[in-house]
Amino acid sequence: MSPSICFVSIVSKLNLVVLLLSVISFPSCLSDRVTEFALTKKEESDLKEQNKKEAVTVEDEEEELDPEDLEVFYPTHQWQTVRLGQALPAGLHVQLNLQTGERLARLPSNENEKTDEKDPSKNKRLGPIDLDPSSFTTQELKKALAKMKESTKADTLEQKAHQEDVRRRFRSIEKLKEEFRELNMQLETDFEIMSKLINRFNSTTSTLEEKIAALYDLEYYVHQVDNAKDLLSLGGLQLLINGLNSTEPLLKEYASFVLGAALSSNPRVQVAAVDGGALQKLLVVLATDQSLAVKKKALFALSSML
Known part of the structure; x- marks a missing residue:
């Protein structure tokens, strides 16, 4: 066998070996790439879930800080500062600091305070008022109306007497004007x-x-x-x-x-x-x-x- 033929056969064998090695190593590389791709997709899915959780948390916080909720005043038995724009429920004790302009509000300390405010009998200015309709009879109402009419007539008569007294003591404006005209005609230096x-x-x-x-x-x-x-x-x-x-x-x-x-x-x-x-x-x-x-x-x- 000639040397050239031997060299060709050796080269062909080497090429075959290289080919076999490349075929053997290709699946392992492919599996490595697939595994890399799978890990990347998993990380992306984890990021999406985390973003969703953060969005839900932000929405919950926004719901907790709703502007409408800020307008509501939640009273307690302690004095609290009333912020601008807050609506106060009925029946609270409210006080105003004239020096700072700050408003304070709290719940009544007991139920008696709340009922006392609505009890007209404890109002010193108005006096006791009986709101029970059965406590007034028809005759009592008629007497009250008659007294009102009599007082009105008395006031009218008093007013007329006062007007007559004024007319008797003072001259009318027409008479004064007439006298002034006469004075002007008879005026001498x-x-x-x-x-x-x-x-x-x-x-x-x-x-x-x-x-x-x-x-x-x-x-x-x-x-x-x-x-x-x-x-x-x-x-x-x-x-x-x-x-x-x-x-x-x-x-x-x-x-x-x-x-x-x-x-x-x-x-x-x-x-x-x-x-x-x-x-x-x-x-x-x-x-x-x-x-x-x-x-x-x-x-x-x-x-x-x-």
Whole structure:
């Protein structure tokens, strides 16, 4: 046998051996891959179950923290803070902290407290109230209604008497308006009134009483500075100075009285009075024999001038 043939036969044998080895090792590799695939699927199934459990737990927690449940207040016998938006069941004791604005609520400590709140007989403001319909007879109800009607009539009569008293003591608005209109029609200024009084005092037809009354009214107006200046412009100041020479003591007294009122704190009228000779005439009145009332008024006019 030639060497080349031997080499070929050896190579063919080696190839056969390699082929056999590969056939033998392939199932083991395949089984290893299948086992790997099976383990992966098992792990994925375990993860899915775990995720489902976690989802169920989250849903349970969400159900426990339902917003509607947060709006319910569960009272106890201890004071608890009432959160914003919570509804309180009826019959609880509730108090408010005015400093913090916090509301507290609790159950009544005993059943008597709860019944006392609904018992009208323990309400001091309303007094005892009997709600039993059988406790009131028809006659009692009629008497109560009659008393109500009588009290209503008495109140009506009292109100009418009060209205009549008001009408008798006070004038109506229509009458007041009418009187105001008449006052506006007859309204006179101080200047016009003083002019009339001076004319009455200077009139030869006026009696002594009318002249004294005119001087008495004139003294009321000349206290004001502007009215005293108007007295000067009307010529009344010189008439008063001339009245100091009258033979009637009352005219001298009231002329000095009006003159002193006009001269008080009024420099313009004071200068005019000195120029008109009031100083000499007042000194003559004080130096001559006159009554005490005349000298008092003359001294008052002199002191107002100086």
